[in-house]
Amino acid sequence: MNSASKAFDGRRRYAVVGVGGRSDFFRSAIETKYAEHCVIVGFCDNNLGRLKLAQAQSKERTGSEPPIYDVSTDPRAFDRMVAETKPDEVIVTSKDCTHHEYIIRAMELGCDVITEKPMTIDAEKCQAIIDTQQRTGRRCRVTFNYRYSPPRTQVKDLLMKGTIGDVLSVDFHWMLNTHHGADYFRRWHSNKANSGGLMVHKATHHFDLVNWWLSDIPVSVVGVGKREFYTPEMARRMGLESYHERCLTCPEGDKCGFKIDISSGQMGKLYLANEEYDGYYRDRCVFRPDIDIEDTMNVVVKYSSGATLCYSLNAFCSWEGYTVAFNGTKGRLEHTMQESVYISGDGTVPGAIEKEGSYIRIYPLRSPAYEVELWTGEGGHGGGDPILLDDIFSPEKKPDPYLRAADHRAGAYSILIGAAANISFATSQPVRISDLVSGLERPDYPPMPSRTDPVPMPIKDR
Ligand SMILES: NC(=O)c1ccc[n+]([C@@H]2O[C@H](COP(=O)([O-])OP(=O)(O)OC[C@H]3O[C@@H](n4cnc5c(N)ncnc54)[C@H](O)[C@@H]3O)[C@@H](O)[C@H]2O)c1
Structure with a gap:
């Protein structure tokens, strides 16, 4: 635990980067079941709408609003969040290709990391994480639920x-x-x-x-x-004239079995309502050529x-x-x-x-x-999912023979x-x-039957 956390109220301090669909799995756990021992101190994302939504959800659950940090307007927003809110750990639930940036920066700034899978998307970024972990000695946990x-x-x-x-x-x-x-x-x-x-x-x-x-x-x-x-050709084979841009404006939506409606509910709140901030469409055509x-x-x-x-x-x-x-x-x-x-x-x-x-x-x-x-x-x-959450956030750590x-x-x-x-x-x-990479050590795994153990001769007549 870094020293700043003690100055607060003894609870372990978490900052979250990437406040889309998956992040609420961690946010809601911290803010309800584990609230006695854990607290969220800041949110970072590149979509101001989703940041405000996360903040409002925190307010509803806990009565307080963690500060928000928008990297779309300030490229140093993540660093500012860490400096100002002093998290012990950073939870990385952003888009996969950004994971390495936040994992590396969080470790460099003295935090441990909990990252969603995949830890990163290619060997080069993986090498950068391995090197940073070895240089900083920080812990990077990957949540293989x-x-x-x-x-x-x-x-x-x-x-x-x-x-x-x-x-x-x-x-x-x-x-x-x-x-x-x-x-x-x-x-x-x-x-x-x-x-x-x-x-x-x-x-x-x-x-x-x-x-x-x-x-x-x-x-x-x-x-x-x-x-x-998932190809334009398949769209035609299934009786559509063509692929289109997205379900919301699709001229052939009534004929398409892949149409989804993101205009209401959780999808509406998370994505459709926040398109103005990043232009991201959650309902693009599954038959697009790109x-x-x-x-x-x-x-x-x-x-x-x-x-x-x-x-x-x-x-x-x-x-x-x-x-x-x-x-x-x-x-x-x-x-x-x-x-x-x-x-x-x-x-x-x-x-x-x-x-x-x-x-x-x-x-x-x-x-x-x-x-x-x-x-x-x-x-x-x-x-x-619930067993993983307990393993991460519960203060009583039980020994795990499976080393999960x-x-x-x-x-x-x-x-x-x-x-x-x-x-x-x-x-x-x-x-x-x-x-592909160098300096990668073997993970800790439980012992297994060995290749040199005696093997019983199979019974002859069956
Ligand atoms: N373990 C599991 O079972 C499980 C399940 C679902 C998702 N996930 C993982 O969780 C992560 C998030 O997935 P999701 O479904 O919530 O996606 P999502 O699209 O709902 O959320 C991603 C968030 O990242 C933000 N983002 C994009 N670029 C960013 C940047 N440069 N800096 C900061 N934030 C940025 C987006 O604005 C969005 O809020 C993914 O890595 C995914 O693999 C894991």
């Missing part, structure tokens, strides 16, 4: 116990449906310069899960990616233990969720999870578990398969798989992770 989802923690538990021996290969396939999946093609995410594409923006969660499930780090990546669904992210991606990753991962991400599927299978020396673990239908910021619980269609099954070598009862949890992102709290090293290894995949998509060549 997916690790905290009870069934995903349960998978880690089963693998750690050696239920299927040591894992030699993983098949992992993530499906985004035409509600949530399509939404990436409307927003700033639809340009790689903003998000790194879905290989970084979305798959950072999935690559982190595999790195952590295996307690291992990636060595090389090769992949193929393309966009074949989209440059992929919707269909296949990747193979080699790990330092020799394990291999075969991964796919498709953003136009009929159901949302994933199926993952671990092939181990004593058997196979299959886990499937279906998620509810939602759109980011629509007011529903994001990524809630559909109980029917979610399971973990163990297939021991040459013995009957069995299903294990799923660990359950309520709340966003597979029940991970992630720092910049895990943040880096997850985005570097995506960054390597992006290079491989462009060059058709495999990419070595060690060629």
Whole structure:
């Protein structure tokens, strides 16, 4: 804790940069459940309208208004916020391509950092974060909420116990449906310069899960990616005359199954009402030709233990969720999870578990398969969100055998798989992770069954 915080009222002081949809996950937690121990001291964004909205929400919840700092009118506004409000930690929930700027500056100014995923979007920015962390010694926590989802923690538990021996290969396939999946093609995410594409923006969660499930780090990546669904051609194949600029003014909206209405509710307040400040449209046409992210991606990753991962991400599927299978020396673990239908910021619980269609099954070598009862949890992102919040903001820290709290090293290894995949998509060549950054240490992961443990001979006749 930096010394200035003590001068206030003993509560841990947080400043928030980027006050869009996701930030309220942290803001509301700090200002309600954890208000006794935590306080928000300032907001920074490049949209004055959203800044005022965040301020008004704080007033409603706590009776006081944290000061706001607008980087669109003052490029030094972030530095001023840190100097004037003296946060212990900066929470980074801005657009992905800006994360590194705020992570680096916050650490240079003596703060610890809590950043949303992806930690950053390419290898160069990742290197800058690694170097700054080493120079300043500050902590950068990456909020990988997916690790905290009870069934995903349960998978880690089963693998750690050696239920299927040591894992030699993983098949992992993530499906985004035409509600949530399509939404990436409307927003700033639809340009790689903003998000790194879905290989970084979305798959950072999935690559982190595999790195952590295996307690291992990636060595090389090769992949193929393309966009074949969210295209002008597909608009025509679906019976539209053409793509258009945005849903709000679309002349063919009544014929289009991808139309969204941002004129009211949370979306209206956050985005439509604040377009005058930055010209950002939240409802751009999903068939625009200027989209440059992929919707269909296949990747193979080699790990330092020799394990291999075969991964796919498709953003136009009929159901949302994933199926993952671990092939181990004593058997196979299959886990499937279906998620509810939602759109980011629509007011529903994001990524809630559909109980029917979610399971973990163990297939021991040459013995009957069995299903294990799923660990359950309520709340966003597979029940991970509330557990993550407790881990971050609760003053009583419980020891965690799964070591779910992630720092910049895990943040880096997850985005570097995506960054390597992006290079491989462009060059058709495999990419070595060690060629992308230097000085990156291995994250803290729990011990796993080793490649040298004895393996029982499978029973002969079955
Ligand atoms: N872990 C999860 O499950 C999860 C879920 C949703 C979003 N996220 C992450 O949260 C972050 C925010 O996503 P969101 O859905 O809230 O997006 P959003 O578009 O609603 O909010 C982004 C905010 O950043 C602001 N911004 C843009 N450029 C800026 C700049 N240069 N300086 C300061 N502020 C700037 C925008 O004005 C906006 O208020 C993203 O990094 C996203 O990946 C994580």
